[in-house]
Each structure stands twice: as C-alpha cells, then as structure tokens.
Amino acid sequence: MATEKELSDFLRSVEKRAFKRAQFATQSTDTALDVVQDSMIRLAEKYADHDPAEWPMLFQRILTNALLDWHRRHKVRSTWMSNLSDFQSSAEGDDFDLLETLALEAGSEHLEGPDQQMERAQTLAILNVEIQKLPDRQREAFLMRYWEGLDVAETAAAMECSEGSVKTHCSRATHALAKALKAQGFDHGHR
Numbered sequence: 001m002a003t004e005k006e007l008s009d010f011l012r013s014v015e016k017r018a019f020k021r022a023q024f025a026t027q028s029t030d031t032a033l034d035v036v037q038d039s040m041i042r043l044a045e046k047y048a049d050h051d052p053a054e055w056p057m058l059f060q061r062i063l064t065n066a067l068l069d070w071h072r073r074h075k076v077r078s079t080w081m082s083n084l085s086d087f088q089s090s091a092e093g094d095d096f097d098l099l100e101t102l103a104l105e106a107g108s109e110h111l112e113g114p115d116q117q118m119e120r121a122q123t124l125a126i127l128n129v130e131i132q133k134l135p136d137r138q139r140e141a142f143l144m145r146y147w148e149g150l151d152v153a154e155t156a157a158a159m160e161c162s163e164g165s166v167k168t169h170c171s172r173a174t175h176a177l178a179k180a181l182k183a184q185g186f187d188h189g190h191r
Contacts, residue, residue: 002052010055011040018063021143024131025067035070039063060150060158064140071136123181130180134173137161141169142177 015036022032039062047058131139137159144155145166156163 002048002050004048006052007044007048007055010052010059011043014056014059015040017148018059021147022063022067024128024143025136025139026070027132031070035066036063039066042066057154057157060144060148060154061160064144064158067140068136126181126184127177130177133180134176137165138169138173138176141166142173145170 018036018039019032022035023029026032026035039059042062043055043059047055050058131142134142140159141155144150144158145152150158152163152166155166159166
C-alpha cells in the first residue's frame with residue numbers, strides 16, 4: 001500500500017504541468033488552480049490505496065474529465081476546426097520542429113544567445129495563445145502527448161477514446177499550431 005509521502009511526492013511532481021494544462025484549457029489562473037486542486041483531492045480520496053504506478057494514468061483521466069466537465073458547465077465557445085496545412089516534417093528534415101520548440105530542456109536557455117532566447121519566448125507566447133484556441137479534444141490530446149509525454153495508448157486510455165482518434169486530434173492540433181506559427185512569420189527556414 002502506498003504511503004502518504006509517496007502520494008504527496010507524486011502530486012508535487014505533476015502539479016506544475018497539470019496547472020499549465022488546466023490554464024490552457026480554462027484560460028483562467030484561478031479556475032485552473034481549482035480544477036487541479038479538485039483533481040488532486042479526487043485522486044487522494046479515491047485512489048490513494050492503489051498501486052502508485054497507476055496514479056499517472058488515473059490522474060490524467062481525472063484531470064481530463066474535470067476539464068471536460070468545466071467546459072460543459074461553462075459552455076465555452078463552440079469548437080472550430082482548422083484546415084490541415086501542408087506543414088509536416090519532411091524526409092529531408094528541414095521543417096521547423098514545432099514539438100522541439102515546446103520541449104524546453106531545463107537550463108538550456110543559458111546555452112542560447114539573446115536572439116535565440118527572444119525567438120523562443122516569442123514562439124512560446126504565440127503557442128500559448130494558439131493552444132487555447134484549439135478545440136477541447138485536440139488541445140487535450142496535444143497536451144497529454146507533447147506536454148505530459150504520454151504515448152498514444154496512454155492518451156487514448158486517459159481520454160477514453162481510440163488510439164486513432166488521439167492521432168487525428170494530435171495531427172489536427174499540430175497542423176493548426178504550425179499554421180498559426182507560419183502566419184506569424186515562423187516557418188521551416190526560420191531556425
């Protein structure tokens with residue numbers, strides 16, 4: 001049986017990413033804090049006695065459901081679908097790597113010059129806005145895959161949908177974000 005310290009350590013390890021994900025979804029710091037706190041409480045109340053290896057998936061499912069419930073209750077603007085762009089990684093590997101931009105390594109900024117740091121900050125600011133515009137399911141799939149680092153099967157289980165749906169949501173989200181970056185002047189030749 002898991003200890004209270006194990007549960008506390010787990011919750012501490014996921015709180016920042018969960019908060020950012022909830023903030024993207026709700027566009028409100030206060031609401032994001034409430035949703036994450038409620039999700040953590042639910043995990044602690046209902047699943048503290050489960051194997052700690054199960055907690056990551058359980059927490060993702062609880063948080064996903066909490067965010068979807070929040071959206072249903074508040075009738076957030078209707079979702080929209082963006083056209084798929086032709087922005088895909090090519091065999092030559094010369095396209096701008098959207099996911100590389102999201103994957104900030106701890107401490108990597110000190111290796112970059114001021115121009116690269118400014119470019120990264122601008123790109124992330126644009127992505128922050130554009131991720132909030134994604135339809136709910138696309139945003140959830142994208143954040144679970146590329147922010148949380150879950151694989152397709154884990155994301156499908158957390159979202160309670162098929163792996164094919166996860167791939168479709170992620171593809172559409174990536175295309176929409178890439179299209180938005182291109183519109184802002186960030187293209188495959190930019191880096």
